[in-house]
Amino acid sequence: MDIIRMEGITKGYPDHPVLNDLTLSIKKGECFTLLGPSGCGKTVLLRLIAGFESPETGKIFIDDIPVNDMEEGIDVPPENRGLGVVFQDYAVWPHMTVFENIAYPLKIANVPKDEIQQRVMEMVDIVGMKGLDKRYPSELSGGQQQRVALARALVGKPSLMLLDEPLSNLDANLREEMRFEIKELQRKLGVTVLYVTHDQEIGLAISDRVAIMDENGVIQQIGTPWEIFEQPANPFVFNFMGIANFIDVRRDGTNFFVGTGTQPMPWDEKPEGEAVDWVAAFRPSDVTISREDKGLHGIVRRANFLGAMMDYLIEIDGAFLRTSLETHHAIARDLILKAGDTINVQFLSLHWFEKETLKGVRNE
Amino acid sequence: MSYVRLVNVTKRFGDVTAVDNLNYEIGKGECFSMLGPSGCGKTTTLRMVAGFEDLSDGEVWVGDRLLSSPKKNHYVPPEKRNFGMVFQAFAVWPHLSVYENVAFPLRIRKLDEKEIDQRTMDALKATNLVKAKDESPDFLSGGGKQRVALARALAINPDVMLLDEPLSSLDPHLREEMRFEIKDLQQKYGFSIIYVTHDQSEAMALSDRILVMKLGVVQQIDTPLNIYNNPANKFVFSFIGLSNFLSVKNDGSLVLPNHEGNIPQSFTLPERLVGEADLSLASRPSEIDFTTMEDPEGLHGVVTRKAFLGEIVDYQIKIGDQFMRVQKSRRDKGPEPGENCALHLLRPFWYAENE
């Protein structure tokens, strides 16, 4: 069953829509991530669901009850939508203690005092803030403040929790730790999560399904993390999900040559279509390099030691690609290279796109 | 050939020793990084080299020129040291155009107008700023501002360039690009670099040698590859890349707390640790393979979490009451959450638990 259904949502100025005729539904109990570059309208979408903003046209249903229907004049205010919301800047109230912050939604709902006490302390425990309930937010770290915000959003037992880039103000280590905690909470409490972020790694790590939105607020693909990563619908999705190599391949009859040279592409599965100019897309880890005379001949243009990884920029007849391999493998296989070395390149997997479709994706 | 020399350099703030008896030499044209967590004394050291901080003890030399020595009561002020320096917060002057920012050090030196113009334009060309030369740096992006700072430092053609976290105010994408630019400029102009950073991958990528520092004390000075391959101690190991540490008890034989499986045969202690009771077994998440449960080299555990991160899959494995992380390529088959598994540590390192 869908917990959220959005139909024909339009938001923004007529000549400059942020969202245009958007339709999206989220299933009960899933962790759904909306992933897109900054300024693409994903936060607007979340704010529409929360009721902080109203769409110009379209309908939004929560649990099949209309909360926005612009034709019928329905616009339920946020306090009556029964959602939990967590913000990027935590938005914990600085004049209230941890306990008071978490207790607030229950107080508003006139829950009896001893029940509030019990439920808040339970929540404090669940988010790992035991013993800190009398502190004020200014005495807490960023990560702890975000835990308070999570507890506050969850204490009212909402069926849906909206998270707007909740981790982007935290440092890298904490971000990594917290994303698993959020996933853990979601599983434990069975709440549906809509998570909005620009960080593809978080999206992949915690989601049941991911939607990819482009700069114009158009959803490009919806699928499981694996589908999004391994079967990208188009170059935009491929590029957005990690470091992307795009090398030019030109069709000459039945031959496919790399770059401007005459080395044929060493890949059996050839693209179908009449176009002459193609692009082979792959990740740095989809490339294997060796000193044996197999595959494409290339020259190392830049060698970059990054600790656990070696990062090489290789040129093959005017086409550039990046590859990375683990340092200990590089040492073991005598693949510590320097600029100017010649090397041979093969592929483990790749995607074909028509060069046409790459416009605006690859920045050159 | 050593060019910049720090001899017994020490800095005390009251009772706190921020930099303790630091000694190193940097060759001409070498890129030397000081790496460490914030507050480790790396920036203070750089500022002592630049002349912004006094030394409590020791000497700083460039070539055969003594710059600072409190004992000999000798101190050359920053403006007479002829260094180029780039700061984290860009420090470009918004009231001067890009051109005038870069020309400033040359005007101070009272060069003639023609030479000023020529050297300014050279520096602007080298940093791709010719187009923006008449603008105020306020209108440039972070990367643009840092280019102006670089060009300004280049203009006097310094022998030594001091870089204080020059990339940490930039967004990650730009950081990588600027890193290559700095390296290219160094190759072109041949100056020595002293580079301060807390980002290990930045230091690894740029440096000829790295100094790892903690609480004002040098931990290791070596090439990036050697630091990665042979970390001198537990701190260096933990500071370079992702790391796992397992506590191991040693009472003649090795025991993992609350662990019911076997201990791999190849777990042998280095000579220096044989008598140590509390040990720490260090490994990197990327240097662990899954092996069969029958393999005598396998360390047994249970998968408690598996996350698909795109190119890599991240596992959390419970071993006794401790956790380890394993990262494998998305192409490698691995166990599922809840399953038992056996780990083969490709490069285990041993350290005393409390070193």
Added chain:
Amino acid sequence: MSQVKTKSSFGVAQLILFLSIAVLVVVVAFPVLLILFNAFWVEDHFNFDGAIMILQQPATYQALKNSLIIAAMSTIGSTIVGTFFAWLVTRTDLPHKKFMKAMFLVPFMLPSFIGAMAWKMLLSPNAGFINQFFMQHLGFTGPVFNIYSYLGISLVEVMYLFPFVFIQVCGALERMDPTLEESARISGAGLFTITRKITIPLVLPSILSGALLIMLYSMAHFGTVAVLGIENGIYNIPTLIYERIHQSGGSFDAIRTGTVLATVLVISAALIIWAQRKILGSGHYQIIGGKSFRPMELKLRGLRMPMMIFCFLYIGFTILLPTVVIFLVGSLKTYGLSFSPENLSLDNFKFILFEYAVTRDAIVNSVTLGFTAAIITMFAGVMISYVIVKMKVRGKGILEFLGMLPFSVPGSVIALGVILAWSGQFGVNFYNTVWIILLAYIARYMAFSLKANSAALEQVHDSLVEASRACGATMWQSLKDIVLPLVKPGMLAAFFLIFLPSLRELTVSIMLYAPTTRTIGVAIYTLNEDGETVISAALAAIALIIIVIGQFIINHFSKKAGV
């Protein structure tokens, strides 16, 4: 989710907006409009020529010129003094910098007309203590310095106005990223070159903005010129307005001259505010940096001690000396006696506090008026700021424009405006009552309240309210539980920012007082004019004590509230 509700189209938002606009219109816009109307609307038609003719009269023309001359001299002087001291306490190794910085801010709280009175006692050409000392003991034949002059007036204004520049420049220098200067140093520049080529240009917007504030203040300043200028026939715009209205008892001609002069003030104030916004808006560099080190200090070396002595002398001469004179004169049995112990007593203070009805009433009036004005303005300010900062409603633009008004309307203009509006022409007659002074205070101090409250409200991020809405709280509940507690420090600050200055207010009160509605400022001024020097000095001394105590309370509260 229990019920489906639709948002009502007219509601709380519109009501608050309407109330806010109403407050500003009644209190500020209406009186100011009346001034413009009266200046140009004569006998049922617009008449610009009449206004110009009034400005061409010798007396008005001279007052215009005087306002400009005094403002220019004070501004230039204060800017130089303020910038120099700011640089000295932030960028050099001057000893006792913290103490000096605190002392340089003291003139902020001292009423300048009390200072002017002190200087009159010290340097009036014939009776001034210093002049007398030189003439009697050192054989001078004439006064060493005549305070009743352009230079005298401007110097006294500089003493009390330079903190405007000082505080702005100090702030800019302290917040400035030290690496901006260090990078110049590593480029080879010495500290002197850096100060000239980097530091000063970077803080120039702050210097100019402070200078414009002083200009605005000085143009419309009543007290100093009233105390020191009238003796020698030096009038500026506010003193001339006062003189005309006061002498004629509010005749048509006087009012008209007043409105024309007030219009000039309003226009110049608007121009100054516009210039200041432009400088702060476009030319303000982003010079606040990331890592913070101690900024470099210029070693004064041989100049260190002389500079310190200079600073102490300045503080002693401009702050300590006038204050001491006020207290001493206030303790004298009769003016003219020497300051020997047998001539000094506390009787005067007892007299004005407990026996003399004029001064006793003045203290009660000022405290009541200040308190009431502060409370009303604080609440009105919080409401108006809320609409401007937080609400998204149509018609907000009007409010934003109206909200600018209080910043640019000088005190004497407000006084004239409330006379026009509330003396019976429109059915309400408050003339000669405390109510008219109260209304004028509210208008005059609305700017302070708006400033403090908007600053506090801007700290309350939208997501804090949205979070409470998402928790199930309605708009009203969110205001009560989240917004109000969080802006409390701002409201408290607004209260004191209004209450304290109103205790020493002169410019507005002097135009509006009646025999029974004197305020402290009016009482000090009129007693002094009437030759009751000793009594007025004693009252001034008491005012100073109240102000200093109040300032301590503010500092205490603002530290606690973390404002």
